[in-house]
Amino acid sequence: MAIDLRGRVAVVTGAGGGLGRSHALALARYGARVVVNDLGESAARAVTEEIVQAGGEAQTCACSVTDREAVAAMIEDAAGRWGSLDILVNNAGILRDRTFANLEIEDFEAVFAVHLMGSVIATKAAWPHMRRQGYGRVIFTTSSSGLYGNFGQSNYAAAKMGLVGLMQTLALEGRKYGIHVNCLAPSAATQMTEKLYSPEDLRGLSTDLVSPGVVALADESAPTRTILLAGAGAFEQAHITMTQGVYFGDRTDAAEQIAAQWSRIGNRSGEQVPESGSAQYHHEVRHSDRVA
Incomplete structure (x- = not known):
């Protein structure tokens, strides 16, 4: 089945490098017009230039996803310039890794602000456009750290699992408006992971091997309420399940x-x-x- 994103408008946060850059380039290759967002303007502009030089359409927006006014302006500008807002890839993130005993509350607040609240802010700005047009594709970046835990990443894991809960509910609320909401859990060698894993562990984990998952989740045929895992060219799904359990009623024991x-x-x-x-x-x- 051929995927064609021509005419679609996409916003990718944290797209100045790493996974976000790969996502932006991949969406553009499939024809999407892309807003390249990053806190660093020079990095975002470089990715924009890559897209344009390859024959695509892109624009740069340098702002933090925690800046509500700037994010709202970014979404409004994209929709006004190109006539719609169809795809939102919430990718921006930071790390503050330490064991729970050594983490400060500020380390939780900083990670939550970018990963969880940054995704909420961008999605809240995009949601009215998607509802009005009866179509949207929202992708949150979760993590195996949130799904399964990871030593020294309690703040990151909590934020990433929070995005799964957000996805579950927004998928239900968005369904009747044609808005599909999904999560991507990537495994990739990025600036965020280079200090966490050895070169041997990261070998083969190109960010470009993750981005086909984003393209598929951005397509008209995408499912909703899916947690897609991606890394090294492999793709899996995670599920939050409920067992049949046991009934004890009002037994005193x-x-x-x-x-x-x-x-x-x-x-x-x-x-x-x-x-x-x-x-x-x-x-x-x-x-x-x-x-x-």
């Missing part, structure tokens, strides 16, 4: 039963991916109805 039956409660045979948070309640009520 329910706490003791839980403690004694962790393996039964956690048995993954027959597990499901709930359609929404209310599925937990309905599942538990069905348990009690069956017993009654």
Whole structure:
């Protein structure tokens, strides 16, 4: 199936280098007009020039994703210049890695401000345009650190898992407006990861090998509520599931039963991916109805 993004307008945050640069270039190759956002103007301008020299259309916007007014202006300018705002890739990020014992609260606030709130700010600015036009593709950058944990990254992991929760709800709210919302969890050698892993670990993890996932999630045929993992040319999906569990009702020894039956409660045979948070309640009520 051929992907054609001609006529689509995309904003990529943190696109002055690393993953964001690869995403911006890939979207442009498929025909999208791209706003290259980065805190560093020279880096963003260089990527814009790459796109233009390759025959694409792009513009530079140098601002922090934490700057609400600047981000709103960026979105308005893109929509006004090109007539729509179709694709938003929330990629901007920072690291403040230390063990939890050594992290300061300010380290949490800084990481949350960029990863989580920066994504909220950009998406909030783009959302009205997407609703009005009845179409949109929003991509959040989550991480295996959030999905599965990573030593020394409690702040980063919490922010990244927060984006999964945001995606889950916005996908439900955006569905009737043609807005699909997904998460990408990349594995790539970037400036953010070069001090975390050895050269051997990072070998083969080109950012360019991740960006096909962004192109697919930006396409008209993209799913919604998907967590796509990508790295080294491989692509997988992650799911947040719910087991069938065990029903104890109003037994006075329910706490003791839980403690004694962790393996039964956690048995993954027959597990499901709930359609929404209310599925937990309905599942538990069905348990009690069956017993009654």
